[in-house]
Amino acid sequence: MATQQATTQRGYAELVEITDKTFRVSSRVYREQEVFEREIAEIFEKTWVYVGHDSEIAQPGDYKTAQIGRYPIILTRDKDGAVYALLNVCRHRANAICRENYGNSQNFRCPYHAWTYRNSGELIGVPDGGRYPEGFSTRGLSLIRVAKVDSYRGLIFASLSADVPELDEHLSPVKEHVDLWADRSIGGEHKVLHPHRYAYLGNWKFQCENGVDGYHPGIVHESAFSTFGEFGIGNFAARDLVKRGSISRGFPGGHSTLEGGARDGRGVGRGLPHRAEEYQARLREVYGDDRAQEIVSNRHTFIFPNVFLFDELVRIIQPIALEYTEVYSHPFWLHGVPDDFNTRRLYEGTRQLSTTGMVNPSDLEMFAANQTGLHARMEWLVLDRGMQREEVAPNGERMGNYSDEVPQRSLYRHWAQVMARTEAGR
Amino acid sequence: MVSTARITRQEAEDFLYEEARLLDERDFFPWLDLFTEDAIYWIPIEEHSDPTRATSILWDDAQLRALRVHQLAHERNFAQSPPSRTVHSVTNVQVSPGDADNEAKVRCNLVVYEVRSGDHRQLGLGDLRALPAKCLYVLRYEERWRIAHKKVVLINRHMPLINLSFLI
Known part of the structure; x- marks a missing residue:
């Protein structure tokens, strides 16, 4: 019955079994929903992933939508040329605000209630804002920025977790080969x-x-x-x-x-x-x-x-x-x-x-x-x-x-x- | 020459139906002969892009068409083992004059239905897929009508497609 135990009880590390002369990977890594959910959570939503290339958003205002794990994001370039990775999620009621794959826009307007954001994320418009209680502030309601965004030789990577090594360190083992490609x-x-x-x-x-x-x-x-x-x-x-x-x-x-x-x-x-x-x-x-x-x-x-x-x-x-x-x-x-x-x-x-x-x-x-x-x-x-x-x-x-x-x-x-x-x- | 280059809608339909039959019966070598030597067969992603500068789903000259047909005939072509069964359904045919005296333009709608059978319970097999498109042909009269240009504009051309290892 041991082989029928749930993966969590066995431990994820045990799904890869290494000896001097053998390297075996459990079939569970490909076929268990629980493993997949954990991969999304621990690998895709907590470490560096590739999201796009500089040249896809070459001009100020250019954007590209993408997905990190299951998070929909927008990769943008603002008027000063800075690159942002923003969650494609309205701070009001969590609508996806951008429905295109590529485009150019200074602002993003939520299609549901027209909350409007600058392409660097700041909330700049709330229709009929007077209906909100006193003290309601648009500050603190910017589009959520993906914790880390960085690029190397035009390759843009992002991490939803801030608790990661710098991109440089992440890429360092393979950097020589990235350079050969980029050169x-x-x-x-x-x-x-x-x-x-x-x-x-x-x-x-x-x-x-x-x-x-x-x-x-x-x-x-x-x-x-x-x-x-x-x-x-x-x-x-x-x-x-x-x-x-x-x-x-x-x-x-x-x-x-x-x-x-x-x-x-x-x-x-x-x-x-x-x-x-x-x-x-x-x-x-x-x-x-x-x-x-x-x-x-x-x-x-x-x-x-x-x-x-x-x-x-x-x-x-x-x-x-x-x-x-x-x-x-x-x-x-x-x-x-x-x-x-x-x-x-x-x-x-x-x-x-x-x-x-x-x-x-x-x-x-x-x-x-x-x-x-x-x-x-x-x-x-x-x-x-x-x-x-x-x-x-x-x-x-x-x-x-x-x-x-x-x-x-x-x-x-x-x-x-x-x-x-x-x-x-x- | 001008008079021979006129094509009626019925003649255009006959031509397209014959192409569809050759593809559906996997009679690919005669299909190759429908094209002129300089013909391009193009499935764009951006409908009005320049295929020399933009990504295409398919962008075949004579050599690449021939390569594909040879690969389709190969016994170890795994993406086609088991092979696709297709139905090419052609409708909405309209003809108009071509840019050259011996050419005509033909527009039609196309739906290609495709399924790979075999052990249909296995992943990747047994799924019936439909590929709807509008097509734009330039036919050229060279002793008979031939395809000088074929453009297939799929409606789901921006989406991830699965196993396009058969001929559309």
């Missing part, structure tokens, strides 16, 4: 475009695991890769990547990377070779040969818990329900390159990883199949791959072969810590 724009920042939006019938963590899973591509994406091969497009043979010294990394904090490591510029602009050459020459000029090569190498960087930096896209993971997840995948424009190069990148990203991509939908099919299998309540999932040869650096960074489950283990090491964090105090 692809020379003399400016990336500009993200409207996202591809899709959904799948499965738990949110499948997408987190899969984007840095080097074991599956040659199998799940065989139909795409062999078709590309038939048409002579690119060097997509996933099994080759392993031979060429490609690697996976896991970092403290749950972050990870999957790196093609092929020093051939495969990460950027494959389909327009003359532009790719120009671009790489320019990178070498600015950064030197070695760093330029690193910058254009194929690289997937996962920042716990909800964002991937890909070669052509920024991918955001939004848990909606235990078995339903939305994904918003923003193509981005490199700064300082010819338009046709960016257009080609857009085309290739859409071909591969959009809602209709030749690669992406097969991953989503695996997630639905995975969630289906979990209904059988088989207790432990096996994430041992490559444990025996994982290299651990003094700072806790772990490195393995491309197809090893190093990133997934790093995800669950951190996951277990966060999920168990406040248990003792309860």
Whole structure:
């Protein structure tokens, strides 16, 4: 009967079982409503999550709506250029005040009773305010600000809890890889475009695991890769990547990377070779040969818990329900390159990883199949791959072969810590 | 040339019904031949955007159309295992003159119903989905009518969509 005990009684830390040679994750992490509720509360609503990119709210007055855990928010830029993350909730009777996804406005007017707020949050209008009792004040009734908002290289993160390390510290284990990604724009920042939006019938963590899973591509994406091969497009043979010294990394904090490591510029602009050459020459000029090569190498960087930096896209993971997840995948424009190069990148990203991509939908099919299998309540999932040869650096960074489950283990090491964090105090 | 480029509504309907039949019967290689070599097949997110600068749900040239059809024929295309069954339902057809002498514009409404069967109790299978859209075609007369441009404007184009690994 022990296995039938409720998760709370067993403790969240026990959902990940680690020995010298085994790393097992309980199927409960994907299939129990109680676990999902706690993930939303402890991970999404208490730690740093990615909410948007500077370029989405580039101009004064620009805004974007988003969701942190289950909290609807508005990300705004005021007339002085400052960025705010505000709860999209009227202080009167808790209506959502902004119903659009993107726009530009100095003010937000609640549609219910027209309480009106500045885009920095202050309440500036209450219709027929004289009906309120003496002493009623609009001060103290500003839109609630998300406790922490900060950005790094254009990536905006927010935390509903003030009790978090600075963003710098949160990102520090993986910062080198964020820099390599951001340095692809020379003399400016990336500009993200409207996202591809899709959904799948499965738990949110499948997408987190899969984007840095080097074991599956040659199998799940065989139909795409062999078709590309038939048409002579690119060097997509996933099994080759392993031979060429490609690697996976896991970092403290749950972050990870999957790196093609092929020093051939495969990460950027494959389909327009003359532009790719120009671009790489320019990178070498600015950064030197070695760093330029690193910058254009194929690289997937996962920042716990909800964002991937890909070669052509920024991918955001939004848990909606235990078995339903939305994904918003923003193509981005490199700064300082010819338009046709960016257009080609857009085309290739859409071909591969959009809602209709030749690669992406097969991953989503695996997630639905995975969630289906979990209904059988088989207790432990096996994430041992490559444990025996994982290299651990003094700072806790772990490195393995491309197809090893190093990133997934790093995800669950951190996951277990966060999920168990406040248990003792309860 | 001018006279051959006139298309009646009935001819346009026959053309669109034939395209729908090819898609629904998964007869994809003849479907490829409906297009001109330079044709773009576009499913925008922003209806009036420039697909070279804005995100699209689908933005296919001849090569990418061919890639898709080859992938659909591949035995290990997991997003299509089991495959989609579709019904393309075409209505509200209107024709108007094209911008070139040998072209015509055709507007229609389209609802694509889609389901993947197999073990329908499993997640991701057995859900009947409907994709309503308006379509704008540019047909060009090149020995016969061909699609020079196809634009499908889905009404739920801004929303998260599930498994668009079949042809709309």
